[in-house]
Amino acid sequence: MEMNSAELEHVMDTYGEHLLKMAYFYLRDREMAKDIVREVFISFYEKSNYQEQGKLRAYLTKLTVNRCKDYLRSWTFRHLKLNKERLEIIHTEHDRLILKEEQSAIATAILALPIKYREIILFYYYEELNMREIATFLDLSENTVKTRMTKARTLLRGKLSNDYWEVLSIE
Known part of the structure; x- marks a missing residue:
């Protein structure tokens, strides 16, 4: 046709x-x-x-x-969202360089995740979607999204130092 x-x-x-x-x-x-x-x-x-x-x-x-x-x-995670407290203390050039280093380390760790975990992290932390919204978009059950989130956090914690982990406010 x-x-x-x-x-x-x-x-x-x-x-x-x-x-x-x-x-x-x-x-x-x-x-x-x-x-x-x-x-x-x-x-x-x-x-x-x-x-x-x-x-x-x-x-x-x-x-x-x-x-x-x-x-x-x-997408290369050009603009990572950091928690508000972290942004408030960035005053000097040195602080800006440290911020850039943190963003790079976090982006590298996220990009290294398998896609099924990476997209959960992206939607939850960067797009601020809740578990139900993520499940709807990805056509998954809410429990599957929660399981993948737990696994993604575990993988990220293994890849990031405590300092970088705190920057993301993932707990």
């Missing part, structure tokens, strides 16, 4: 806002969310062999979530 531009426009009008909200909630970056949704529609149009009319929203949502996951896997 060949899709024409009018049909694509209808699909974009119908599902575009939903997909944009989903991508933004996942990424917390409006411009990147727009780019992801554009890529999803381009990919959908180029393949245009989708047949199941009733499940189009679920199909496009899954494509969007997968694109977001791909983006997050490649």
